[in-house]
Amino acid sequence: LFVAVLAAAAAAVSSGPSLYSNQLPPPRYQGDATVELEVTGQPGIDRQCHKAFGAPPAGMKTDACEIDGRVIAPNPCAFPASDAYARLLCHEIGHANGWPATHGQ
Numbered sequence: 001l002f003v004a005v006l007a008a009a010a011a012a013v014s015s016g017p018s019l020y021s022n023q024l025p026p027p028r029y030q031g032d033a034t035v036e037l038e039v040t041g042q043p044g045i046d047r048q049c050h051k052a053f054g055a056p057p058a059g060m061k062t063d064a065c066e067i068d069g070r071v072i073a074p075n076p077c078a079f080p081a082s083d084a085y086a087r088l089l090c091h092e093i094g095h096a097n098g099w100p101a102t103h104g105q
């Protein structure tokens with residue numbers, strides 16, 4: 001589960017083990033993987049992630065989680081165009097939503 005830390009709670013984030021983290025995984029967990037990706041709004045993230053893990057402590061907002069090989073995360077199309085990886089995923093999600101491979105309107 002990945003949390004965004006609201007400014008007031010920055011000091012409360014522990015780098016030790018916790019359900020609520022914004023850390024990168026140790027290198028041995030950073031390999032290639034095949035996952036299902038569900039992109040959804042904050043209500044969908046909160047509903048599914050909090051059902052599985054509980055709500056985070058005050059001062060944190062759940063940004064994403066992983067449940068049984070399914071990653072639940074915000075829609076990358078809502079991220080700034082300067083975010084190259086979000087842009088790449090938004091493009092492909094467009095195709096998943098029916099945008100033709102020829103890139104027409």
Ligand SMILES: [Zn+2]
Pocket residue numbers: 091095101103
């Ligand atoms: Zn394309």
